[in-house]
Amino acid sequence: MxxxxxxxxxxxxxxxxxxxxxxxxxxxxxxxxxxxxxxxxxxxxxxxxxxxxxxxxxxxxxxxxxxxxxxxxxxxxxxxxxxxxxxxxxxxxxxxxxxxxxxxxxxxxxxxxxxxxxxxxxxxxxxxxxxxxxxxxxTRHYADVSYAPFFFDYPEYYNNGLIDAAEWRQHRFKFF
Ligand SMILES: [Zn+2]
Structure with a gap:
């Protein structure tokens, strides 16, 4: 090749x-x-x-x-x-x-x-x-290298101001 x-x-x-x-x-x-x-x-x-x-x-x-x-x-x-x-x-x-x-x-x-x-x-x-x-x-993997791929961390996004409260409520029980 x-x-x-x-x-x-x-x-x-x-x-x-x-x-x-x-x-x-x-x-x-x-x-x-x-x-x-x-x-x-x-x-x-x-x-x-x-x-x-x-x-x-x-x-x-x-x-x-x-x-x-x-x-x-x-x-x-x-x-x-x-x-x-x-x-x-x-x-x-x-x-x-x-x-x-x-x-x-x-x-x-x-x-x-x-x-x-x-x-x-x-x-x-x-x-x-x-x-x-x-x-x-x-997986937004580029945002944080130490971050496990395929798993979203919505509470963390919320704390960082990446998403708003509505989005956090919507996704809070989604773990991947
Ligand atoms: Zn070769």
Whole structure:
């Protein structure tokens, strides 16, 4: 998949979860490809494209480890999350990705029908961006980063003067 779409998918989904981490997620979303170049520069040896840097399991484990064991301000998690969106998106393509070092079989999602650079990949990333924008706006997540997405806090809005008393009465028993 093209970088444009990798970036769009990671940025849009990260914006719903944690807007300040979008740049890190973008860095991660392009990492499986640029890590191949870093490897070449450091060792002189060429890695197979969509080889070891695209192991799905590595990005899953990285995300899991940063979420559970150690991380600084979720920066590591955002990076691995971005990488995971990259290899997941690549799994939709004809070439697929390797799941782990233990198998040579290519991993595909939904039959791996998308050809890199074809209109479908722009359709998929476009749809994701639209859905994420709607969620982000609907949950007003941009107003407060620490705020749990999908849950409106009407009493808090009332106290902050965001809504008036009538609106608060109307929504006070709505919890999501
Ligand atoms: Zn890739």
């Amino acid at each position: 093209k970088w444009f779409n990798h970036i769009a998918i990671a940025a849009a989904t990260a914006a719903v979860i944690a807007p300040p981490l979008v740049p890190i997620a973008i860095l991660g979303a392009t990492a499986p490809d640029w890590l191949e170049r870093v490897h070449k520069a450091l060792t002189g040896a060429r890695l197979r494209h969509r080889g070891p840097t695209h192991y799905v399991i590595m990005w899953i484990l990285g995300l899991f480890a940063t979420l559970t064991l150690y991380d600084v301000h979720h920066i590591g998690a955002a990076f691995f999350y971005g990488g995971l969106t990259h290899v997941t998106a690549d799994a939709f393509t004809v070439t697929g990705v390797p799941f782990s070092p233990l198998s040579d079989r290519r991993f595909h999602l939904f039959g791996g029908r998308i050809r890199t650079g074809n209109p479908e990949e722009y359709l998929v990333s476009g749809a994701i961006v639209i859905v994420c924008s709607i969620i982000a706006i609907a």
